[in-house]
Amino acid sequence: MSYKFDPKARYARSHEWVRVEGASAVIGVSDYAQHLLSDVVYVELPEVGDMLTKGESLGTVESVKAAEDAYAPISGEVVEINAGLENNPEWVNSDPYGKAWMVKIKPTDLGEADDLMDAAAYEAYVQEEEEKGGHE
Amino acid sequence: MNYIPNTDADRAAMLATIGARSVAELFRDVPEERRFPALDLPPALSEMEALRELQALSEENDHLGQLSCFLGAGAYNHFVPSVVDFLLHRSEFFTAYTPYQPEISQGTLQAHFEYQSMICALTGMEAANVSHYDAATATAEAVIMALQISRGKRSRVVLSPTLHPHYRQVVRTYTQGMGIQVVGDDVPASASLDALAAAVDKETACVIVQNPDFLGRLYTPAEMQALADKVHADGALFVVAVDPISLGLFTPPGRYGADIALGEGQPMGNPLNFGGPYLGFFAMKMGDVRKSAGRIVGQTVDAEGKRGFVLTLSTREQHIRREKASSNICTNQALMALAAAIYMAAMGKHGLRTAAELSYHKAHFAADLIGKLPGYQVVSQGPFFKEFVVRCPQPVARINQFLLDEYGIIGGYDLGSDYPSLRDHMLLCVTEMNSRAEIEALAEALEELPNLDRPTEEAADD
């Protein structure tokens, strides 16, 4: 099974991605994550102004069979949320790195991205996970 | 008697296929010294003997087929059309499980979708779940939901002192490990809505009132809306516990600002059954559905485009979300919800209104009669629906014993057991099931009471 990876993003082991764009960072969930979930029916996002802490939940991505937390790959203040996801949760399945960005934050410490994986490392990690056999 | 079809021949054949020599061998994983304990139980009875014994036991009870009942306080004697029981006992409804496989459970699913629809219609709310165990646990779940909606940032819950005592107790039991404050009900029952409003602040997650309240008082939509506005101004949720029969007549909570409307559905098609199984109905706004608990049925289509129904939003629930679930509820009161749906459909808009009107008029007639008796005073402040409060010339327990022993009447609830300021106050309930003759008999009996000697009294003083 081949998955898509955004070369400009860095990835957490919990399958979120983060991409630095100027002064802000954009966060979403990866193509592998949406594959595990299958059809996404709802996305719950934080509010503008909320402080996210690396490793803590920023919201949930919900399908028929699972509701998984999305964890902040780095810390920061939420400056924008993707309101379009409310009526179009299926974007997570069709365009996880583009239209389905979840939040834009003002990062507190970009150094926190150092322990995240680049696209190549994440691809290898995903392959490992697949071989282990993700459960239902 | 047991219900096991297996004969010795069947067992032998099965053991042979399994490759075991005896059934006892199948239990080899049980620690030997603990295996096959002798249970000290009465010897097994046949069906005939069991029914005889149960019948005899039941005769130690005086029941509402033999007595007139003027007791409410959260469980009510309302009319149940015969068609409800008849339809409820259809085996396919009765012996089915939770509809996890929707294609062969459309009966249960559609019936519950209709129930949800009727509850929304009744309460004026946008969405409803399939049930909670009762109104008390529904109230506790409303609190938990309000805490989740506030994302754990608020830790205060305000309860009206005239919210049913059991509901308040269950809220406290459920929340004992959560580090939240439950306040607002340590004031006298006569405290006003303004006093309640004053207890609300920006730390409050929700405010819960009952309408009509535990003392029977009916609040106007204007009064409720004013409280709702104050609650919303502080960013809290406004939760209203309602009597479903009262909604046959009166403005529903959805029209006066309720965020959650819940209550005891027992009056709708379920017998009194000594306290259970009952029905906690629960209705809310569409926007809050994902934070709610309990089963929810949704409409969809099948592979050929035909309309069908499924359990939906299951990812909130324990079997998927586990420790992050909105609640642990699994088995609920589905059959009672079905009974309520059949009741609401059978009674319809006219029948439910009539039941409410009859209850209202009869209760007011009773209050009039009793209020004129010397020694008794109807103390209900403001309008009431089917329950009202009477100050009595003697302790309520004494009066009730007299009513039961001498007149075959179950008297009203002793409010002194919950409200210290209401000692000797009785909460009387009248429904469409009480005939005029019964009501007049009650008044007559109460009039008789002060004339009796008091055998347990200290030496007579004159």
Added chain:
Amino acid sequence: MTEPLIYEICQAGRRAVSLPACDVPQTPLPAGCEREELPLPEVSEIDLVRHYVRLSQMNHGIDTGFYPLGSCTMKYNPKVNEAAARIAGFAMLHPLQPEASAQGALALIYELQELLAEIGGFAAVTLQPAAGAHGELTGVLIMRKYLCDQGESQRDVILTPDSAHGTNPATTSMSGLRVVEVPSDRRGNVDLAALKTLIAQHGPRLVGLMLTNPNTLGLFEENVQDVLRLVHEAGGLVYGDGANFNAILGIARPGELGFDVMHYNLHKTFSTPHGGGGPGSGAVGVRDFLADYLPGPIVARYESQTFEVAETSKVSSLRWYMPPKSIGRVKAFYGNFGILVRAYTYILMHGAEGLRQVSENAVLNANYLQARLKGVYPIPHGDRVCMHEFVAQGILKAAPGIRTMDIAKRLMDFGFHPPTVYFPLIIPEALMIEPTETESKETLDAFADALIQIAEEARTQPELLKTAPHTAPVKRLDEVRAAKDLVLCYAPGCG
């Protein structure tokens, strides 16, 4: 086959019920309180009856056919239970009527408390919780309060096996505690080494362990005494999830094994009807040192008579009693009394011998099915004797595109309700099968034969499975659409 919604068969002016005319003077309604409209249905009684009868015909119940849902114990619901429950002297009692007028009801509750305590090996029982999950919450709150009273309020961790039913971790969170998961070992038991490590790590903060035994793999914990001992040594308590009690009635008593608290599912083990999702009853039994913490009120026997009862009465001086350190009420009134009557009837008719036969035959039937399906479907722990249920997998080497969901839907075409699917989570493509003791060998053989045929169809005609069910009232339903485009009620103004 479809049936219109009740709202779609309404006609203005129709009515199904008549009430008497008002026989008292009328009082004006309070100003401003009357509702404007009441959008409930208007149907005649015949249309009402046909509607619900037709709906029921679209349902599969135990009375229709085999219903092997694992851990649900879909055993036959005896009809004598219904006769008992509708006796007027039980059904027509107000919960708050004077105790003296309800001594028969109190006696039934008291007797059932005692019977369940005896069956489970516990000192005291409450019948107040309304369902298993409700019992779990009760039990965990009891454990926590007891430990707080011992000065151990820092304890906030509950261990649950990875095979646990979702209600266990959900209950833990509801109680304000943290879940720590314990892995299972290769034989399907709690991994003892992992347990020891976790206890070493969390020991002083341990409230206890929630254990289902037999577990959701259908296996009896081979090291149950060790597991319980380790938890107790760390100062924790052990909660027994009694969902699978049907396997060990009269075979073992959890209280004797060392469980401190346990809930019983009266709607599983004790045959009360499932009703499409409830009502149930989640009685909770405790060891003696926890009896004071039970939710109340429960029924207790008092020696002194403080009121008069009929001379001929066999029962007397039964009162409501609130245990002195109770966690509080968990429900209004006393519990699902109508369900208690049914469970009581069931126990009266079985006795000790009958209950043991229930478990013996339940376990025999499950092992028979397991034997018949070995080699056809993978059964991860098929090398062990199972208890009342076992877990197979809907994985067929010859048909890699077929999954458990397809097999389940195809089973419907054979007239069977599918087993539990995709649970427990630790077994991929799980099929959890629990036949119960009330099924005949012919039914078990027909079910095994159907599964064997389906395995063959998976290889030769996979499309048949993929598009199943074919004979059900509806075809496969779109659950994605139901979750995305929420339509939760009919009336306009709803979502």
